[in-house]
Each structure stands twice: as C-alpha cells, then as structure tokens.
C-alpha cells in the first residue's frame with residue numbers, strides 16, 4: 570500500500586496558501602496541515618484550498634495546531650515577517666530567526682523525522698539556523714534558495730532569446746536575493762550550451778545585456794513589492810502589473826516548491842564558499858555555531 574504523504578505548512582499567509590495549493594496539485598492524495606499564529610487565517614485558507622483542489626485533484630487539507638503535524642514527512646516553513654520597503658532580506662534575520670526556532674521546537678516534537686523546507690526570508694540563513702538548532706543531517710534542511718531567482722532568470726532569458734522558458738536551463742547560484750549570481754557557463758538552451766545556441770542562431774547576448782539580465786533578476790523583487798503595493802492604491806493602470814507580480818512572486822516559488830516536494834530532492838552538499846558567507850551573516854544575528862564552525 571502506498572503511504573499517504575503528509576505535509577505540515579507553518580504560516581498560512583500568501584506563500585503558505587500558494588505552497589499548499591501547488592503541493593496538492595503535485596502530489597495526489599497528499600494530506601496538508603496548515604498551522605498559523607492566527608488560526609482563523611489557516612481555517613480560511615483551508616476552506617478556499619479545499620474548494621480549489623476539489624476540481625482537479627484529491628487532497629486533504631486541515632487547519633490545525635502543532636500536534637496535527639504529527640508524523641509529517643515534510644515541514645514547510647513560510648511563517649514570519651516579509652521584506653518591507655527599504656529593508657533587505659537580511660534585515661529580517663533577527664526577528665525571523667527567533668520565530669523559526671520557536672516553530673521548529675514544536676514541529677520537531679511531533680514530526681521528528683521530517684524534512685524541512687524553509688521559505689521564510691532570509692531563507693538560506695534561516696535554513697542554517699534550523700539546521701544548527703535541531704542538529705539534523707544537512708540533507709533534511711532545504712532552503713528554497715535561488716529557486717525564485719532562477720525562475721526570474723529563465724523568464725528574462727526566454728523573452729530575450731525567443732525560446733520558451735522550460736527549454737532554458739540556467740541557474741542563479743549563491744544566496745537568494747541581492748548577492749545571487751548567474752551560472753552562465755552551465756546554461757543550456759534547447760539542450761545546447763548557451764554559447765553554441767547563440768552562434769548557431771546568430772542571436773546575441775552581449776556583456777552589457779548579461780549584466781542587465783542580472784540586475785533585472787535582482788531588482789524584480791523590488792518591482793514586485795511595488796506592484797503588490799499598487800493593489801492597495803487601486804490604481805487601474807497598475808493592476809495588470811500587480812497581478813503579474815503576485816503570480817511571479819508566489820506561483821513560481823510555490824510551483825517549484827510543489828516539484829521540490831514531489832521529488833524530495835536531496836541537495837548537493839553545502840559548498841565552503843556558501844558556508845563562509847552564511848557564517849558571516851549568522852555571526853551578525855548571533856546564531857550559535859558548532860565549535861569548529863563545521864556543518
């Protein structure tokens with residue numbers, strides 16, 4: 570008999586709700602528990618999600634407390650403060666690190682064997698905080714990392730090269746956010762290395778264009794914030810942009826989360842260069858490192 574998968578999502582806000590929907594879409598028969606500081610919000614999400622999922626997949630949703638996360642295979646953390654105008658993701662580290670430690674103290678009691686997926690920002694730093702706090706094997710704590718940045722990159726390259734985004738394999742690497750970089754030498758288009766594709770098709774991607782693509786990926790988070798803010802201002806001209814912005818911000822992340830969870834991918838071991846930059850950030854927020862600082 571196939572075991573029914575159980576996913577606990579802590580944080581039933583915009584990201585948590587979207588993640589729940591795409592998980593239900595990706596994993597037939599999955600059981601999804603939504604937990605939030607505001608139980609009413611989780612209950613509202615569950616009602617809405619159950620109606621949406623009824624049309625295409627069977628999934629079981631419930632709003633609960635930490636005891637309902639018992640034996641969850643996966644815990645997804647989307648709870649916490651978001652980046653506000655004028656803030657960087659790192660500015661959230663202090664506040665969200667405290668929130669996340671309290672959350673995982675609870676989830677680890679009820680779901681000791683779960684794999685953790687961390688979306689709350691700064692997601693890479695907080696994944697390390699969870700890893701360090703719970704002392705789990707590193708393959709059981711996964712940050713959503715540069716998934717979203719990568720989705721933005723593929724969208725931009727698709728527009729520039731005139732090739733559908735799913736045929737483009739190009740990755741943003743490093744830490745989610747302002748410091749991420751493009752792994753140009755590993756990029757492929759329709760199965761060909763990017764440079765071969767460019768010379769075969771006569772298309773160009775100059776150094777200046779590449780720089781612009783990078784800046785656009787990094788800046789798009791701010792544009793998205795502007796777009797979402799525009800919803801409140803109810804300016805008609807901003808509505809389409811806002812809708813696209815929300816779709817890009819949430820759906821690409823949630824879709825990738827869904828895929829992520831379906832495959833239960835094991836990440837590559839953390840590389841030293843990533844680790845040292847994370848260590849600097851962790852020291853700034855006063856996180857506890859092991860005596861050797863090793864993983």
Ligand SMILES: NC(=O)c1ccc[n+]([C@@H]2O[C@H](COP(=O)([O-])OP(=O)(O)OC[C@H]3O[C@@H](n4cnc5c(N)ncnc54)[C@H](O)[C@@H]3O)[C@@H](O)[C@H]2O)c1
Pocket residue numbers: 579580581582583584585604605606607610647648649650651652668672687688689690691692713714717745818822
């Ligand atoms: N990793 C990524 O690529 C990515 C993309 C978008 C957003 N995010 C991050 O995801 C997080 C959530 O964003 P959002 O837009 O869903 O925010 P939101 O405000 O819509 O939802 C956050 C939810 O967390 C809940 N919450 C807060 N503290 C809690 C606690 N201690 N226990 C349980 N629930 C708690 C709140 O009640 C709220 O419902 C933010 O940190 C945001 O920056 C990450």
